[in-house]
Amino acid sequence: MDQDEQDRALPIANVSRIMKQILPPSAKISKEGKQVMQECVTEFISFVTGEASDKCHKENRKTVNGDDICWALSSLGFDNYAEAIGRYLHKYRQAEREKINHDKKYENPHINRAPPPPLLLSRVTRDKVENPPPSPPNQSG
Amino acid sequence: MEDSIGGSSSNDNNIIKEQDRLLPIANVGRLMKQILPQNAKISKEAKETMQECVSEFISFVTSEASEKCRKERRKTVNGDDICWALATLGFDDYAEPMRRKSRTKIQEASTNQNDLC
Numbered sequence: 001m002d003q004d005e006q007d008r009a010l011p012i013a014n015v016s017r018i019m020k021q022i023l024p025p026s027a028k029i030s031k032e033g034k035q036v037m038q039e040c041v042t043e044f045i046s047f048v049t050g051e052a053s054d055k056c057h058k059e060n061r062k063t064v065n066g067d068d069i070c071w072a073l074s075s076l077g078f079d080n081y082a083e084a085i086g087r088y089l090h091k092y093r094q095a096e097r098e099k100i101n102h103d104k105k106y107e108n109p110h111i112n113r114a115p116p117p118p119l120l121l122s123r124v125t126r127d128k129v130e131n132p133p134p135s136p137p138n139q140s141g
Numbered sequence: 142m143e144d145s146i147g148g149s150s151s152n153d154n155n156i157i158k159e160q161d162r163l164l165p166i167a168n169v170g171r172l173m174k175q176i177l178p179q180n181a182k183i184s185k186e187a188k189e190t191m192q193e194c195v196s197e198f199i200s201f202v203t204s205e206a207s208e209k210c211r212k213e214r215r216k217t218v219n220g221d222d223i224c225w226a227l228a229t230l231g232f233d234d235y236a237e238p239m240r241r242k243s244r245t246k247i248q249e250a251s252t253n254q255n256d257l258c
Contacts (some may be wrong), residue, residue, distance in 0.1 A: 018163075022204045030220065045176075046176045050179065052187075110228075
């Protein structure tokens with residue numbers, strides 16, 4: 001794997017670890033299986049980010065924020081993702097506010113923010129998959 | 142392994158779990174930057190949102206592939222299972238490019254094998 005390809009890729013060990021967390025203990029993942037997922041996720045990030053970027057450009061903003069990502073998901077047909085991510089953002093911002101209040105109250109700069117709870121999108125979306133997402137970028141004719 | 146000591150250990154465990162649960166934010170951020178105009182910026186919130194979303198995507202697709210393997214009594218999830226899961230879940234346009242990439246990689250591997258012989 002050349003340097004360009006490495007820069008473009010997400011670490012396959014991390015991708016693999018996330019895959020393993022959802023699989024039964026006895027299951028294995030082939031190297032090819034990991035690589036396909038790695039490629040697919042990279043494509044997914046580019047796809048969603050591209051859509052968010054277009055929105056920022058039209059609104060003359062330079063900074064992509066969490067709401068733009070949510071909007072892009074919805075715009076591209078990932079409605080169930082957008083809903084779940086919206087709920088995540090709400091909890092994220094609550095946690096941030098609580099952190100600020102807590103820091104002010106105790107004047108303790110070392111308090112760590114508790115991470116927001118993980119999403120349960122896999123369970124929710126499985127029952128609701130209806131709208132296929134549109135074409136990924138870089139599709140050859 | 143259980144650790145019943147106080148909050149600090151609990152925090153450490155949470156940090157470890159967080160790191161294990163998500164892809165590294167630096168890599169996610171870098172991939173996002175590659176698709177954006179040069180003067181664009183990405184908020185920390187956006188990167189963390191994308192981290193969360195991508196992990197869910199991996200879990201979602203892997204879960205579907207796993208179910209297929211279970212029904213066919215196979216223990217190893219392979220590239221075809223991932224492609225099948227993408228198509229089943231409605232990501233058809235992802236599945237086809239992935240199949241082409243898989244075939245290309247297999248051909249490259251074969252070529253390398255031939256070179257070695």
